[in-house]
Amino acid sequence: MTFSLQVNGRSYTADVDGDTPLLWVIRDVLGMTGTKFGCGQALCGACTVHVDGVAARSCVTSIESVGESQVTTIEALHTVAHGKALQDAWTELEVPQCGYCQSGQLMSAAALLNETPKPTDDDIDNAMSGNVCRCGTYQRVRAAIKRASASA
Ligand code: FES
Ligand code: FES
Secondary structure, eight states, rough: EEEEETTTTTTEEOOOOOTTTTTIIIIISOOOOTTSOOOSSSOOOEEEEEETEEEEEEGGBBBBHTHHHOEGGGGGGGTTTHHHHHHHHHHTTTSSSOOOOOOOOHHHHHHHHHOOSSHHHHHHHHHTTTTTTOHHHHHHHHHHHHHHHHOO
């Protein structure tokens, strides 16, 4: 079946089954490989994108459920509110280690700042608790979110 979808401000079509996860449409059909596959079960956050500005696990989001919603991936992080500030903070504080989880970390962080521009430590911990980092960059992730929040 052919689905129309809006990704990063552009229209695309994908000829896939309706239960195909958005993650695979983004990566395999559209060729945007910045969004990562980790667990496939909404447990790690590596696949996080925005659907209408809200953080969503694209590995468990079926393409048929997306409809006309606006999907934003890491490739367009700089276009969302606080996106550039987050990119700068991530660079300045050298947050990533292997980097695998960081697309998801950044998209969750951007969704947090979109909703709560000046988050408390608890706000940050709650919003980021679903993003797992096997390299243990959690302290720098939190520090970078605070820096981006302060600079906005
Ligand atoms: S790959 Fe989607 S949450 Fe882990
Ligand atoms: S930087 Fe390696 S998994 Fe997070």
